[in-house]
Amino acid sequence: MLKKISISKISELAAALMDKGLLLAPVKEISGHNFVEIKDPKQVDLDFHNTIASPKAAFFPHKEDFIKYETGKPIDTASVVALNLPPTFLFGARPCDVKSFGIMDIHFIASGIVDPFWKQRREAAVIFGYAFDLEKPAQPEEFYQTLGIGAADPEGSDIFMVKKGGDLLLNSVTPKGEKILTELKILNEGKAADKKYYDEYIKKGKEYKTRSMCLEPGAITKKLEDLFQNTDFWNRVSSACISCGVCTFVCPTCYCFDICDDTLFGHGTRRRVWDACMFTDFTLEASGHNPRTHVYQRLRQKINHKYSYHVRKYGVISCVGCGRCTKYCPVNIDIYSIIEDAMKA
Amino acid sequence: MTDFRQIENNLKKEAKRLLEAGEVAVVLAYGRGYDEKHPMPFAAKTIADVESLVFNEYCNFNMASYLMRYPWGTKIAIAAKAADSRAIIQLVQEEKVRREDLVILGIPAYGMKNQKTNEVVDSKTTGGLYNPVIYDILLGEEIHGQKIVSPYEVLAEYEAMDKEERWAFWKSQMDKCIRCYACRKACPMCYCDPCFIDQNKPRWADKAPQSPGNMMYHLTRFHHLAGRCIDCGECSRACPVDIPLYLFHKKVAKECEEMFGQAAGMKLEDKPVLVDFRVEDSDKILE
Ligand code: SF4
Ligand code: SF4
Ligand code: SF4
Ligand code: SF4
Numbered sequence: 001m002l003k004k005i006s007i008s009k010i011s012e013l014a015a016a017l018m019d020k021g022l023l024l025a026p027v028k029e030i031s032g033h034n035f036v037e038i039k040d041p042k043q044v045d046l047d048f049h050n051t052i053a054s055p056k057a058a059f060f061p062h063k064e065d066f067i068k069y070e071t072g073k074p075i076d077t078a079s080v081v082a083l084n085l086p087p088t089f090l091f092g093a094r095p096c097d098v099k100s101f102g103i104m105d106i107h108f109i110a111s112g113i114v115d116p117f118w119k120q121r122r123e124a125a126v127i128f129g130y131a132f133d134l135e136k137p138a139q140p141e142e143f144y145q146t147l148g149i150g151a152a153d154p155e156g157s158d159i160f161m162v163k164k165g166g167d168l169l170l171n172s173v174t175p176k177g178e179k180i181l182t183e184l185k186i187l188n189e190g191k192a193a194d195k196k197y198y199d200e201y202i203k204k205g206k207e208y209k210t211r212s213m214c215l216e217p218g219a220i221t222k223k224l225e226d227l228f229q230n231t232d233f234w235n236r237v238s239s240a241c242i243s244c245g246v247c248t249f250v251c252p253t254c255y256c257f258d259i260c261d262d263t264l265f266g267h268g269t270r271r272r273v274w275d276a277c278m279f280t281d282f283t284l285e286a287s288g289h290n291p292r293t294h295v296y297q298r299l300r301q302k303i304n305h306k307y308s309y310h311v312r313k314y315g316v317i318s319c320v321g322c323g324r325c326t327k328y329c330p331v332n333i334d335i336y337s338i339i340e341d342a343m344k345a
Numbered sequence: 346m347t348d349f350r351q352i353e354n355n356l357k358k359e360a361k362r363l364l365e366a367g368e369v370a371v372v373l374a375y376g377r378g379y380d381e382k383h384p385m386p387f388a389a390k391t392i393a394d395v396e397s398l399v400f401n402e403y404c405n406f407n408m409a410s411y412l413m414r415y416p417w418g419t420k421i422a423i424a425a426k427a428a429d430s431r432a433i434i435q436l437v438q439e440e441k442v443r444r445e446d447l448v449i450l451g452i453p454a455y456g457m458k459n460q461k462t463n464e465v466v467d468s469k470t471t472g473g474l475y476n477p478v479i480y481d482i483l484l485g486e487e488i489h490g491q492k493i494v495s496p497y498e499v500l501a502e503y504e505a506m507d508k509e510e511r512w513a514f515w516k517s518q519m520d521k522c523i524r525c526y527a528c529r530k531a532c533p534m535c536y537c538d539p540c541f542i543d544q545n546k547p548r549w550a551d552k553a554p555q556s557p558g559n560m561m562y563h564l565t566r567f568h569h570l571a572g573r574c575i576d577c578g579e580c581s582r583a584c585p586v587d588i589p590l591y592l593f594h595k596k597v598a599k600e601c602e603e604m605f606g607q608a609a610g611m612k613l614e615d616k617p618v619l620v621d622f623r624v625e626d627s628d629k630i631l632e
Contacts, residue, residue: 031587244527330583
């Protein structure tokens with residue numbers, strides 16, 4: 001089912017979605033766009049290339065409270081936090097980021113140990129994917145083409161959106177998406193010409209140029225395994241790294257977390273917060289021993305996790321080439337160049 | 346001003362000479378990144394590495410941050426713009442490095458640009474000096490006649506706010522913080538291991554990126570840098586969500602300078618202002 005609406009009416013569409021549930025959409029902040037819970041429909045702004053942080057926080061918030069308790073009280077007085085999620089609309093996620101949700105599902109659902117918080121948030125959500133603007137060039141950091149992801153891939157979205165001049169075309173990809181499209185009375189019917197435009201756009205999206213190299217998952221996995229002990233290589237590529245958490249926090253496929261207790265005046269909360277393998281204390285053990293004390297070990301872990309261990313274990317590379325890690329790294333470490341160097345090494 | 350290309354050539358020349366003569370084990374400077382606009386901090390250790398050195402208007406990173414990675418006594422050459430040179434002085438004062446182990450390759454420069462915004466980095470975000478305060482070899486001509494703006498001028502607007510407004514301002518800024526700790530990691534003066542925020546016993550603040558913990562992290566960090574921040578602006582530049590940390594640091598630096606008559610990292614022979622007791626010191630801090 002193909003519908004359309006004028007982009008000038010985007011806030012009306014936002015208002016209609018807000019009537020139905022919670023809307024997460026791109027909003028222009030001081031330093032760039034980010035997905036934000038919309039309070040005022042006028043905030044929604046589709047004039048962006050991609051957001052600073054990936055939309056993973058929609059399903060994997062930076063902070064997720066699990067249990068509330070009172071200190072000194074018996075354990076059975078503690079309670080699990082119930083989510084009670086309203087229908088959630090994730091509006092305007094780019095194809096590479098949508099692709100990342102499928103990769104994250106492996107860990108949080110498909111691996112067999114189901115994370116109820118991730119699962120519930122995923123189920124409550126309707127994803128409105130949004131094709132990149134094919135008229136505009138990709139940013140220098142991006143490389144999703146390398147990973148076989150097009151700039152207008154609808155897979156993974158419930159509804160996929162494409163810009164056509166001053167209009168936004170919305171096409172249903174799943175039954176869930178179709179249901180929402182039917183209910184949104186504010187939308188107009190798409191015409192045959194719109195359908196043609198949409199189909200061609202999707203096709204053209206495959207050819208959209210980002211940085212690209214020929215990368216076969218099996219080959220890079222093997223290469224990284226061979227390189228593992230090559231400390232010179234890892235020292236060289238990591239020498240500038242300052243061990244901050246920027247690259248992992250903005251990344252759509254990084255999912256490490258820490259579980260911690262916070263108690264204030266006897267009221268306790270057990271929660272998870274994001275953690276990062278790049279932090280110096282990430283692997284610090286209670287004994288005081290830390291198996292990854294060197295910068296190179298930590299960067300090696302990050303690259304190997306995404307391009308080697310993950311492929312061995314699950315058959316797919318755990319990176320979608322969005323380029324955020326490179327773009328926001330304070331010292332310009334570029335994962336693409338590292339992979340390229342590894343292939344050549 | 347000597348143009349960037351020429352500075353780059355001089356940098357390569359000096360690096361080569363120092364490495365060849367065995368005077369230093371490493372040259373800390375900038376190397377090629379994934380494109381022109383994104384050079385990277387780079388440690389040249391061999392003659393072959395020298396060819397990869399670059400210098401252009403995007404070479405903002407404060408190389409002094411890397412000094413403490415090397416074993417005590419390692420001979421190091423370091424490319425130092427004005428702010429970097431102040432960081433070096435401050436680190437020498439704090440006995441983190443020895444002056445005699447360093448060959449400082451001074452770089453006088455203006456028109457440096459922020460790679461994210463393309464804006465010229467000026468006194469608003471940094472100390473606003475053009476010439477390194479200290480150096481052994483100068484890689485370009487000293488800059489004179491450029492307009493000097495007080496690094497504290499940018500505070501006017503901020504100082505006009507009353508207490509409530511200031512609190513509201515910082516609260517809204519701190520709420521944006523994602524606790525990636527790039528600010529402390531980019532800062533040449535943040536070398537504590539472990540940093541207070543990573544400690545578990547006692548735990549000084551919660552780990553979640555929310556109001557009380559964020560405030561605790563930043564207010565403590567700001568104060569740990571009192572009299573030590575050399576105003577390079579790297580913390581703010583590293584921040585992925587553009588929190589203007591420099592404003593707070595500048596405000597504290599200004600108060601320190603007014604109270605003790607000394608700015609951080611300006612003179613090798615100074616003692617760090619907050620560890621030095623002088624009878625004539627101002628009592629304003631107690632008021
Ligand atoms: S590793 Fe970098 S490029 Fe790959 S998905 Fe994460 S942020 Fe994007
Ligand atoms: S963002 Fe850059 S400097 Fe920070 S941990 Fe990642 S690679 Fe290292
Ligand atoms: S606090 Fe910021 S401006 Fe001051 S020395 Fe550290 S990084 Fe530079
Ligand atoms: S760099 Fe910015 S977001 Fe990261 S911890 Fe510092 S202030 Fe917070």
